[in-house]
Amino acid sequence: MASDAVVLTVPGPNGQRDVRISSPDRVIYPELGITKLDLAKYIVDVGDAFVTANGDRPVTLERFPDGIEGERFYAKNPPKGAPDYVRSEMVIYPSARSHPQLVIDEPAVAVWAVQMNTVVFHPWPSRGSNSDNPDQLRVDLDPQPGTDFDDAIPAAIELRAILAEAGLTAFLKTSGNRGIHVFAPIKPVREFLDVRHAVIAAARELERRMPDAVTTSWWKEERGEKVFVDFNQANRDRTMAGAYSPRALPHAPVSCPISWDELENTDPKKHTILTMPERLRTVGDPWSDFGADPGTINELLGWWERDLANGLGELPFPPDYPKMPGEPPRVQPSRARKPD
Secondary structure (H helix, E strand, O other), X not given: OOOOOEEEEEOOOOOOEEEEEOOOOOEEEOOOOEEHHHHHHHHHHOHHHHHHHHOOOEEEEEEOOOOOOOOOEEEOOOOOOOOOOOEEEEEEOOOOOEEEEEEOOOHHHHHHHHHOOEEEEEEOOOOHHHOOOOOEEEEEEEEOOOOOHHHHHHHHHXXXXXXXXXXXXXEEEEXXXXXXXXXEEEOXXXXXXXXXXXXXXXXXXXXXXXXXXXXXOOOHHHOOOOEEEOHHHHOOOOOOOOOOOEOOOOOOEEOOEEOOOOHHHOOHHHOEOOOHHHHHHHOOOOOOOOOOOOEOOHHHHHHXXXXXXXXXXXXXXXXXXXXXXXXXXXXXXXHOOOOO
């Protein structure tokens, strides 16, 4: 039988709010016995850093009504009956359909999302008030089978140098799994397709410099044992787990911002719901000044145009996207019809 509800008092920029947590003893992470109340308290503990990283952005909630071993579903807009401090912004999806999407303005909203059985938070790279123009360039370094986190480290270091050459300051975080996320703050003056092309330009340059370790091949059968630069994460309505967001894995990891000095010695498995509050208290937030000096993607778009002139065109889009101009066939190479 579910236990009685608990009310958490959550501090925030608009004063304290009381957030009711029903079924507080429901186990979310069975291996560690972490409950719904534990998860809500985690969000309270990291609330300021969480909102600094993810606030004022359309966010998709990944919800697990029966814990991480049960079914999951994604929610984008606040349901009826949400507290009056929970707001949304209208966004446009790749289908051209528009819909309101949740925006987090304060820690209490994230705690309320946990009450709604949210485990993973997926923020957009753009602000709610300007959702068509990202203010973050995001690169997902995704180790393929046969590789791991350690294989992504040299790729991240080289990518940092590439972005610096393009006039951008790179920040990084663990993905919460095996990968590394490299972000750069940018001025929100270009739309998603431009930012995607900038990411592809940086990815191709990284692949040129590290051909034996990095790949931009969209089709898994062509990637090999390399680190895949997932350029499609730069598309509209494609998101990564936010900074300080829990991940739905047995050891309760967190997508953890780290400094570049930490990268070669960090163990992503140690950054968890249980350890993150103390890390913030002792180490601080490596992303506290993330947006202080945004750059532009102009240089990267120049590289994109250069590559186009050299015969490197558009790359495949996700399968649920409408067919895009210049896109190659969405056919797995091994299944493509051979020319007569």
